[in-house]
Amino acid sequence: VVRTLCVANQKGGVGKTTTCINLAAGFAKAGYRTLVVDLDPQCNATSGMGESPASDHPFVREGRLPEAIRATRVPGLSLVPGCREWNAIEMLMRWSAEDMRVLRRRLEEASSVFDEVLIDCPPSLGGLTRAALSAADEVLMPIQCEYFAMEGLTQMIHVIREVMRVEPGRLEFGGILMTMYDERLELTREVEREVREFFGEIAFETVVPRDVAVAEAPSHGMSVLDYGPRTRGARAYVELCMEVLNRDEG
Amino acid sequence: VVRTLCVANQKGGVGKTTTCINLAAGFAKAGYRTLVVDLDPQCNATSGMGESPASDHPFVREGRLPEAIRATRVPGLSLVPGCREWNAIEMLMRWSAEDMRVLRRRLEEASSVFDEVLIDCPPSLGGLTRAALSAADEVLMPIQCEYFAMEGLTQMIHVIREVMRVEPGRLEFGGILMTMYDERLELTREVEREVREFFGEIAFETVVPRDVAVAEAPSHGMSVLDYGPRTRGARAYVELCMEVLNRDEG
Numbered sequence A, B: 001v002v003r004t005l006c007v008a009n010q011k012g013g014v015g016k017t018t019t020c021i022n023l024a025a026g027f028a029k030a031g032y033r034t035l036v037v038d039l040d041p042q043c044n045a046t047s048g049m050g051e052s053p054a055s056d057h058p059f060v061r062e063g064r065l066p067e068a069i070r071a072t073r074v075p076g077l078s079l080v081p082g083c084r085e086w087n088a089i090e091m092l093m094r095w096s097a098e099d100m101r102v103l104r105r106r107l108e109e110a111s112s113v114f115d116e117v118l119i120d121c122p123p124s125l126g127g128l129t130r131a132a133l134s135a136a137d138e139v140l141m142p143i144q145c146e147y148f149a150m151e152g153l154t155q156m157i158h159v160i161r162e163v164m165r166v167e168p169g170r171l172e173f174g175g176i177l178m179t180m181y182d183e184r185l186e187l188t189r190e191v192e193r194e195v196r197e198f199f200g201e202i203a204f205e206t207v208v209p210r211d212v213a214v215a216e217a218p219s220h221g222m223s224v225l226d227y228g229p230r231t232r233g234a235r236a237y238v239e240l241c242m243e244v245l246n247r248d249e250g
């Protein structure tokens, strides 16, 4: 049975794309057939995986979705590329229930041959993110341990609860991941304390440290697991992968 | 004569809000009557200045805009607060020329008593950012010196040129600002080289170093100029302020 994980947070630059690419690589290396769907008009997940954007978005173009899926350099990891034209689409995209049903049906049709699907979202609570939430089984929220992090989360959680109400029992919280963690900073430790107090079990044990190898990897079109397997960043994403898989069994 | 600066970049987490707050504080301390307009539904500029969001957005609610303007703790610095309800509005916001004319007229009416107006934008190229671009005289683009930075800029510049075509002679490039600069990292130095080669004079001389004081200041509702005046981050924003003012005279 395929599991669809939506990686979302309206706060920008918190590590959504980085988490999508590296967690997907971790699943693929653990033997799970994995698909990344790039729903962000910036197409960072697409370029970070060494691919180029599609000229029109597979979700909007007519025809079957499976044709749009590309294999990547990582065995077992495939990609539905993003599209820059999507900007126009985002602006057209009303949050209509019909749109979402179409998107979910097409995604289900395309992803039946996979074990794990990860959707990378833009930094917004607009139509694209809501579409991804309505197509997902779990939502994973990367945050940075900084002041603005907690503010954005409450709004995000509000929207997630809305989607959960529309269709009870489908979408669950996949977890909150602290990224770019710098244990030397008081601010980082303070926000972590707040997050663990407020969210308890929902927050992952694993935190991803700030590690320049993580920021360098996409410029080589590679995940950090391939670019720097012995780095702290790569080890943290492998740990996260294990934690996500164990939660699943739990 | 008032100058309106739009601080925008669809890439998330690059320092748009931080630059808006700190540059505005710099202008106010230099004796310029300054207004910050928070157009981001996250309302980070509003909370970072120690204020709370409005219940409905002054731009959308009927009535005169000047009533919505609040004084802040910094003498000479005022704020049009953001609104979380704006999310619904962003989704409703078509890029209609009529919307933009209304917004620009209301902004002009409200800002005539100021010397400098800075608009903080959400991380997207949707209606809110386009509205801000069409109401602005200059656009200032913060970037981080990381791999995804250059990719996003080309799309951003494409939209800016579109706005410039619609009304020639109004909007100009205010400059590209490198933020969270870490001179120890090869990646940072490499991207800086690329930015200066590609954009030349448009890139500011001033770079803002990564400095935890900058990230701590908003949790106290203060600019870094007030929170840590002798820190590297504060000195950089003062330097930027001088550079922006000098370019104006130039």
Ligand SMILES: Nc1ncnc2c1ncn2[C@@H]1O[C@H](COP(=O)(O)OP(=O)(O)OP(=O)(O)O)[C@@H](O)[C@H]1O
Binding pocket: A011, A012, A013, A014, A015, A016, A017, A018, A019, A040, A044, A121, A122, A123, A179, A180, A181, A208, A209, A210, A211, A212, A214, A215, A216, A233, B010, B011, B012, B013, B123, B144, B146, B147, B148
């Ligand atoms: N653990 C880490 N250590 C160092 N740098 C990191 C780490 N995680 C992410 N980065 C860098 O931080 C920047 C922001 O990360 P990323 O682009 O993944 O965030 P995002 O949430 O997808 O951003 P957006 O909101 O624009 O979609 C990128 O340049 C990325 O390379």
Ligand SMILES: Nc1ncnc2c1ncn2[C@@H]1O[C@H](COP(=O)(O)OP(=O)(O)OP(=O)(O)O)[C@@H](O)[C@H]1O
Binding pocket: A010, A011, A012, A013, A123, A144, A146, A147, A148, B011, B012, B013, B014, B015, B016, B017, B018, B019, B040, B044, B121, B122, B123, B179, B180, B181, B208, B209, B210, B211, B212, B214, B215, B216, B233
């Ligand atoms: N020079 C700096 N040194 C250290 N931290 C910084 C610096 N500038 C910004 N930050 C921190 O980085 C994070 C991102 O900055 P900010 O929120 O201003 O970016 P943004 O572009 O407005 O994000 P968004 O795309 O979500 O609107 C914040 O937590 C901020 O405190």
Ligand SMILES: [Mg+2]
Binding pocket: A016, A017, A018, A040, A044, A121, A122
């Ligand atoms: Mg991203």
Ligand SMILES: [Mg+2]
Binding pocket: B016, B017, B018, B040, B044, B121, B122
């Ligand atoms: Mg911001």
